[in-house]
Amino acid sequence: MESFLVCSIGRLLRKNISVVFSGKKFLVDPENGAKYGGEFDEFDKTLKVATGIPVHKWFPVYIHEYCHFLQFSAKTKAWLNSSESLQRIFENISVKTQGRGHTETKGSKRGFTKKDVLNVMRMEMEAERLVLKIIDEHKIETDRDKYVKGANAYMLYYSISVYKFSAWPAKSLYRNEKFLNMMPSKKIMPITWFFEQPDQVKKFFL
Numbered sequence: 001m002e003s004f005l006v007c008s009i010g011r012l013l014r015k016n017i018s019v020v021f022s023g024k025k026f027l028v029d030p031e032n033g034a035k036y037g038g039e040f041d042e043f044d045k046t047l048k049v050a051t052g053i054p055v056h057k058w059f060p061v062y063i064h065e066y067c068h069f070l071q072f073s074a075k076t077k078a079w080l081n082s083s084e085s086l087q088r089i090f091e092n093i094s095v096k097t098q099g100r101g102h103t104e105t106k107g108s109k110r111g112f113t114k115k116d117v118l119n120v121m122r123m124e125m126e127a128e129r130l131v132l133k134i135i136d137e138h139k140i141e142t143d144r145d146k147y148v149k150g151a152n153a154y155m156l157y158y159s160i161s162v163y164k165f166s167a168w169p170a171k172s173l174y175r176n177e178k179f180l181n182m183m184p185s186k187k188i189m190p191i192t193w194f195f196e197q198p199d200q201v202k203k204f205f206l
């Protein structure tokens with residue numbers, strides 16, 4: 001773990017990316033108060049991670065954000081295609097809609113298209129597959145199955161919550177064991193899988 005950390009930070013700094021390890025439990029978006037664990041911002045040229053939680057929890061977040069940096073550096077197709085789509089989604093979704101009582105949004109009311117959602121999902125899936133490669137290659141001590149479950153759950157956020165309800169899901173869903181245990185743990189699922197979920201999965205997002 002240490003050698004990967006040293007190498008990756010070196011690589012970030014050589015590309016003029018600032019690395020911030022915040023001792024807080026989460027980062028907060030100054031604009032809307034949303035809480036999150038980490039971010040890579042290609043415009044601010046920073047990678048930030050909230051490290052005020054146990055290392056086995058924040059380290060995978062760091063690797064995930066580092067993989068976004070790798071996508072950015074390599075200018076992968078998935079990364080480049082997602083940029084405008086992500087912006088459209090963020091502009092049309094309010095964190096205030098987090099939680100219960102969503103109604104399904106359709107068509108132009110949504111402000112973004114299914115293609116936007118697919119673009120973002122493909123970018124996140126590329127990152128998640130890179131994360132797993134790093135975990136395997138560097139033998140990083142982490143609960144790999146749990147990470148894969150979380151990654152699949154995260155994709156469902158996009159295919160169900162964002163696409164169907166134009167809302168970010170309640171954050172507590174990430175800690176919902178019943179929901180997470182329904183997620184496949186061996187691999188990141190193909191994109192069609194995320195759009196073919198039974199009602200028992202969808203109901204978690206209502």
Ligand SMILES: [Zn+2]
Pocket residue numbers: 064068124127
């Ligand atoms: Zn990501």
